[in-house]
Amino acid sequence: MKKTIKRKQKLGIRIGVGCALVITVILLAVQGVSNLTKKPVDTSEGIAYIKGKESADAKTIEQKINQLEKKDGTGDSSDTRSMKERFSGAVVMGDSIAASFTEYDVLNTSSVVAKIGIHFSELDDQIEQAKQLDPQIVFLAYGMNDVIKTNGDVDKFIKDYSDVIKKIQKAMPDAHIFVNAVFPVQESAVEKEPALANIADYNEKLEAMCEKKQIGYIDNSDIIEDEYYEEDGIHFKANFYPIWAEKMAEVATL
Known part of the structure; x- marks a missing residue:
């Protein structure tokens, strides 16, 4: 009787693990499709800027990246700073x-x-x-x-x-x-x-x-x-x- 219970427990664990794997695969597949359908961001302007300003400091480059993100609709366009x-x-x-x-x-x-x-x-x-x-x-x-x-x-x-x-x-x-x-x-x-x-x-x-x-x-x-x-x-x-x-x-x- 005890052996039968253990077998059922093991079977339940295997089924649970299997379900979890299936769900994970489905989620990865959905994410992959989303990435494929997402409009690519044109980074050519940013790359050209960075190449042309090799001595630029990190903050200035970050500001330019933020500007490009706003143009592409991927960043937060609101700015509450004074x-x-x-x-x-x-x-x-x-x-x-x-x-x-x-x-x-x-x-x-x-x-x-x-x-x-x-x-x-x-x-x-x-x-x-x-x-x-x-x-x-x-x-x-x-x-x-x-x-x-x-x-x-x-x-x-x-x-x-x-x-x-x-x-x-x-x-x-x-x-x-x-x-x-x-x-x-x-x-x-x-x-x-x-x-x-x-x-x-x-x-x-x-x-x-x-x-x-x-x-x-x-x-x-x-x-x-x-x-x-x-x-x-x-x-x-x-x-x-x-x-x-x-x-x-x-x-x-x-």
Whole structure:
């Protein structure tokens, strides 16, 4: 009698193990079919980026991967971080227009290195200050004062801007640089300073310079509205700065 019970117990165990194996095989088969039918993710853009940026730091590469995942619908597109948090590893370098990022409390002071009325020839201290912050991303927002200073000499402007970029690359070789286009001005500003009428020509050459140097160029023309300008037709009101920051963050994948 005892032997019969043991045989039944052994038989029950074998049947249980067999069922478990069958279920496992079915689950693996279903997963395999799912993988076969899932739309493949195109990683060519990410691979090209990594190959082209061999010196990129891990965080920047991770940011690019996250951007690609969002494009393919495989990542979480929601981002609850504040703008200050998103710019925690970045620095905006510029003149009075950029300085308002901290004036209007859009970015932390540790993310902005800017000075009113500054020219390309006066940037050594700013570059050193930015270097001490050790940014992974550097946004440049210069040019308005030097458009006036060069008074139509676009080649001189480009040469001076190029020299600035070389200094930044030497001081911060691992930082990725993005150049903001010189903002257009309103007609009232052009009437007071005719040299500002040539900003479009300056930006055309500036974009070509960035392409040649293989660095990012940010055309902000799509976010400009008359309502954002201050009375001088050059500077911007507080409500413009979150929009501008968002544009830079999207381009650099912050």
